[in-house]
Amino acid sequence: MNPSVALPPARRLTDLLSSGLDARAKSKREAMKQARKDEDQELVARTQSGDAAAFDQLVVKYTPRLYGLVYNMTSNHEDTNDLLQDVFSKAYKAIRGFRGKSSFYTWIHSIAVNMTLNFLKKRGRRFHLSLDDVDSSIQNDKEFLELTATSSPVREADLSELQRRLNEAMMKLSDEHRAVVTMFHIQGMPHAEISKILRVSEGTVRSRLFYANRQLQNYLDEFRKNPVA
């Protein structure tokens, strides 16, 4: 006997509705992803045939996203700027060898992550936080409003203090763990995409994420005990 038949009709209806909505959202996401891929493929092909303006379009398109990735791994604006310039320069030189086995999105993110990890290994612990300004639109963010309403440490700390604490906690993570946290929590990438970029299994991504969350919890626990240090 099929177990789903035994469920009450209301339950089955909500399940069907939610699964239908999920499927629709998923198909919409897939369609957007495919459109992005097609557009990128065309721009890559034009760049490979010598059209430098096509590469400029790729630079404009991916700069904000890659900036977020590199910045949240380095916590320094100047380093991020230099690294990002190097990433695009390297990509431009190597784009002739790009055969499209992965998407351009994955390829450029791989270059950015690898170059940033190499940079962080060289830099070691010699760094200072040079944080960007928090955009004022955060005050209207639903999640921010929820956090300030429910969490006393967040409510009591001002924004810059919260930002500093978060970045300090992030910088206490290892470079590899920070990369995973940045891509998953901040950039909102799925596990599968992260595993492709880092060239590790999805299981490794999940375990790194679990370990990093635990560490962040421990670091921020101090913030809970003493909100305004």
Next chain:
Amino acid sequence: MDEFDENEIAKLLRLKRYEQPRPGYFDNFLHEFHRRQRDELLRQPLWRICLERTHDFMFRLNVPSLTSYPAAIAAVLICAAVISLRIYQEPEIARVAVRSRPALSATTNAEGEWTLASPVATRVFTTRSLRNSSESARAHRAAPPRYVLDSVPVSYEPTFKF
């Protein structure tokens, strides 16, 4: 609840998306990228620029795919030539040894003189060594050296002189 749970940490981290560089940074980024590319190009030596241009040109023509078959044929021909040269240049020791014997012999007929009776095809020849190697060595040592003064044979001299 004051303690951060995993969900709250995730929400806090998502707020980091609001950290943005100074206004206009992304607008200037492309100009900065072009400027750096130009600077990098000027720092490069001339030979590298030429090499890169040539590489780009070859890439655009897709030369590797065009040259693959002729290159393969040329490689095969070169290999064949090298192998055949090696085969033909091997020393023929056995043949040299066989040919060296009749060099020191002269031919005579069985009766000691020529006869018109027997046809050329059926004539029987026997070989006899002119002198053996020890005789030859002795003769060379005993006789005074002879010098050839005139290299033109007598038979080549003109018969009639005016």
